[in-house]
Amino acid sequence: MADPASETFADRPESWPVLGSEDLHRDSWVVALRSDLMTRPNADGEAPFRRLVLEHPGAAVVLAIDEEDRVLCLAQYRHPAQHRLVELPAGVCDHPGRTRCRSRNASSRRRRRCRPRSGHRSSPPTARPATPASGSTTSWRAA
Incomplete structure (x- = not known):
């Protein structure tokens, strides 16, 4: 063994x-x-x-840090919690046929997530980790 x-x-x-x-x-x-x-x-x-x-098709989350080391957060109402929660910008990877939250154009997906919800624009990422939220509760398949 x-x-x-x-x-x-x-x-x-x-x-x-x-x-x-x-x-x-x-x-x-x-x-x-x-x-x-x-x-x-x-x-x-x-x-x-x-x-x-x-x-679940997966989700993308953005940790946006500005030049002054401030982190961009949003307040969103979450019905199950009955609260408006402070969160990082995120969203579902809902493109038909995509089985993973990775694409060749992750940078533009990140920009799409930040801009409509916060009015901020993002620059190129320093790292792009990809992992399932929880293997015990999600259906996640590597491409």
Whole structure:
């Protein structure tokens, strides 16, 4: 057996056996909810279990810092919280057929997110990390 300490600690593709899926909610809106009946790999004889999967196309968030080290934040009403929350500019990657929040033109997507909501323009980014919000609650697939 390989020494776990010698392995690189990083996200990696993995898929567990799915015996069936049932849509619990799906319409033309941006998210869908489904129930998957699944088993663990190589777990012969174990009972299948259910996992709820919230499918979401992904989102882009912007951390905009100006020359004076101020961070651009917006106040947006969020109905589930019953509050107007202070947030970083963000938005859904809702382009048809896109399975990941990365595009060749991430810079113009970032500009589109900032300008209408804040009136600010952005400059080229210094870093563009891409990661799923939560592998346990979202459907995210690498391109």
